[in-house]
Amino acid sequence: MTVYIHGHHQSVLASHGARTAASSAAYLLPHLHPGDRVLDLGCGPGSITLDLAEAVGPEGRVVGVDAAAAAVASARDAAAARGDTTTVFEVADAxxxxxxxxxxxxxxxxxxxxxxxxxxxxxxxLARVVRPGGLVAFRDADYGGMTWHPASPGLTRWLETYRAAARLAGGEPDGGRHTLAWARAAGLTDIVPTTTTWSYATPEARSWWGGQWVERATRSSYAAATVAAGLNTQEDLQAIAQAWRQWADDEDGWFVMVHGEVLARVP
Known part of the structure; x- marks a missing residue:
């Protein structure tokens, strides 16, 4: 059984809710057409899903699914706030x-x-529920490829304990580098693998990225999981949170997250 290492603390939902199709699915957007039927797996709070719905227009059909009821409830709230009455959000098993x-x-x-x-x-x-010739698109971060400046023992510990906890939970935190292999193993065809990044270096970006990790380092499921596994103590978590604060406040602070992404056809 896989456990979602981030959990659904409000800081996590807020972070995920800031994602857009432009920032997170730009490789897919040129391939969407008015009237397309789109499934968004692991929709979280729905911000990307609702952008995809705008891309396919009112004649399209968009369904967002997530394993967590809390995420689906948040997505429905986001749809109501946008005035979207057609996008559907449901709890589902991947x-x-x-x-x-x-x-x-x-x-x-x-x-x-x-x-x-x-x-x-x-x-x-996913390939089963997509028509032959249709598209499967997925994008994953690669935690092992994350880099930052200046050097920080606290951020190094954060990354090491996150990756360890994610693997104990049954996942692969360095998923970005596996996207092509996973697509090939799943039998997808016409695979186009690409790589993109998120970067945080402006004062505003550092404040946001560092601030939400201060919360997540102490209050999210990541925090609880690392303590339960003996990877961190509460004191360690406080030190990690302080490291994020220091990084966010540093005028030279720089952070990059690498993503692997795949666009492929269903045979």
Missing amino acids: YALAFEDASFDVAHAHQVMQHLADPVAALRE
């Missing part, structure tokens, strides 16, 4: 989707496969 074969033209998943014990099985399930 390995057993409640949709008939070939129900969608496009299936999308952002930062999902890295958290699953069997990402290939999940991709095969």
Whole structure:
């Protein structure tokens, strides 16, 4: 059984809710068309899903699914706030989707496969519900590829303990480098692998990125999981949070997150 290492603390939902299709699914957007039927797996608080719905227009059909009821509730609230009454959000199992074969033209998943014990099985399930010739698109971070400046023992400990806890939970935190291999193993065709980054270096970006990790380092499921596994003590978590504060306040602070992404066809 895979446990979602981030959990659904408000700081996590707020962070995920800041994601947009432009920042997180730019590789997919040119391939969407008005009227497309789109499934968004692991939709979280729905910000990307709702952007995808705008891309396919009112004649399209968009469904966002997530394993967590809290995330689905947040996504429904986001849809109401946007005045979107057509996008559907449901609780679902990535390995057993409640949709008939070939129900969608496009299936999308952002930062999902890295958290699953069997990402290939999940991709095969996405392929099942997409019509032949349709698209499967997914993007995952690679924690092992994250870099920052200045050097920080606290951030090094954060990354080491996050990766260890994620693997104990059944996931692969360095998922970005595996995206091509997972797509090939799932039997997808016409695979186009690409790489993009998120970077945080402006004062505003550092404040936001560092600030939400201060919260997540002490209050999220990551914090609880690392303590439960003996990877951190509460004192360690406080030191990690302080390291994030110091990084965010440093005028030279710089952080980059690498992502692997795949656009592929269903045979």
